[in-house]
Amino acid sequence: MILKTKLLCNQSNYFFLKNTDISEAKYRLSLIRLGNHSVLAIIALISIGSATRVMEAGLACPDWPLCYGNFFPASHMNLQVFLEWFHRLDAFFVGTVILAQFILSLIWRRYLPCWVPKTYSIILFLIVLQGSLGALTVINTLASVTVTAHLLVALLILITSIFVNQNLEIKEIQSEKSGERILFSQIFWWKTSICFPLILTLLQSIIGARLASTWSAHLCLDFHQQCINLNIHKLFAIPTGLSILIPIFISFSSKQLFVNNNKLLISIFILLVLQISLGFSSLVTNLSQPFILVSHQLIASLLIATLSALFFKQQNNFNFIETKNTKLIIN
């Protein structure tokens, strides 16, 4: 409604929007709202997954997909069973929301670009893969490769969901004095500068998951064994951290780039400082504080989510609605 009013108020300056375009905007907003819920649920799911590992609750439910043969294992409930059970419940919620998005995108396909249902079907495939890996972690009694692959697929689902959300976004109509246009070459270098920290943070998280799931950090601190894994993780934090600073510096070269992205840029800086502090704190406390370990995983997924949002964000001041056949530019 707000969008419709804004569009109509600006009629004299911009193209007149047909009813179909307004319906499209409405459908996009509904999908974005659902998408925002699923992104939050995925981040919560990754953190609960980490808590499940830290509390050694990965095998608290011996069967799958039920827990002790029940949907709610009341008679076996304790902290470990609760974590594993809640992890599965949240996974079920994420799967249902993404299935709903896919079905809605099929129903509304007349109004949406064709990449939308296609991308939801890819996310659905990843969800099925993730469910199977979840089952495998129980069957393989938490083999490190399965646990690491489980985190990788979770992060891929997160990145793809953010891709859809950012591309569905219709920028609000801005005033005519909306600022300078960002050059194509600037956008190219900008995207490249974010691509590197995104890939490096993803790799660093996978190395971290491998470190955690082989209990190498514990073995290194307690018995000076398998220290290579911990050393690789600590060393790799240097290029990862430095690469996260690059887009922040590049944004200073263009006022418009900085204005468009300042909230996300400040967020990645704060998240990076937090992540490195948590990493060191986990070692100083001899990996004895579950809160620090789970927060380290939470911040890693927030870093990946924020970098993805930055990478997929539309940068210019075009206000457009891309329908199946046309791209309507309002600016």
Ligand code: HEM
């Ligand atoms: C951008 C930088 C970093 C990222 C993205 C990152 C990410 C991760 C991730 C995703 C895990 C797996 C957590 C889990 O499965 O619960 C992990 C584990 C770990 N990280 Fe990092 N990390 C970073 C920097 C650091 C630094 C600088 C240190 C220490 C100096 C550190 C120390 C550790 C340790 C000790 C573990 C194993 C925890 C355990 O065994 O429970 N990390 N990291």
